[in-house]
Amino acid sequence: MNTAVSVLALLVALGALVVALGTWRTVTARSGSGDVADLPQDALGLRHEVAALRGEAATALKHLAVVRYDAFGAGLDRSSGGHLSWSLALLDDHGDGAVLTSIHGRNEARAYAKSITAWRSDQPLSPEEEEAVGHARRT
Structure with a gap:
């Protein structure tokens, strides 16, 4: 029974890998090379905002x-x-x-x-x- 569960888990993991690979190919095909430099300026601005918020959170009284x-x-x-x-x-x-x-x-x-x-x-x-x-x- 342990072997059957292991084989089933392996099949589910392989299926998830195939889906993830397909999604990655679709996203990189739409955006070009998939490089961070290809991100729109808004996304880079959001990354800077998140970094600033993390810095502010360190000084919050939590x-x-x-x-x-x-x-x-x-x-x-x-x-x-x-x-x-x-x-x-x-x-x-x-x-x-x-x-x-x-x-x-x-x-x-x-x-x-x-x-x-x-x-x-x-x-x-x-x-x-x-x-x-x-x-x-x-x-």
Whole structure:
């Protein structure tokens, strides 16, 4: 049975190769030599646009992670529990960006922002902020 499956897979692969070769011949016959220089100017312009977009995407803030926690310990003060504090890392492909933190207490909330360069900060990071940066780096 394994031989029959192998032969069938080989026949399907050969059929796909024949179809691909026929399509390639048709396309190259219509466009001339099939060389990149024969492409219309619009297609070359699109290639440049795609390259520019890839460059811009590298600096987009796309490595994101949130760590939620109880800043004052679970058993200390029930009114400040519920994991209402959080740290949010917003980073690009180079590890540049920021980590934002909100510490929620019973009577007030405080917010902090720290810059990140190459996955590190010049300012000391809390364990939760380090965790958020670590999670963002793995995304």
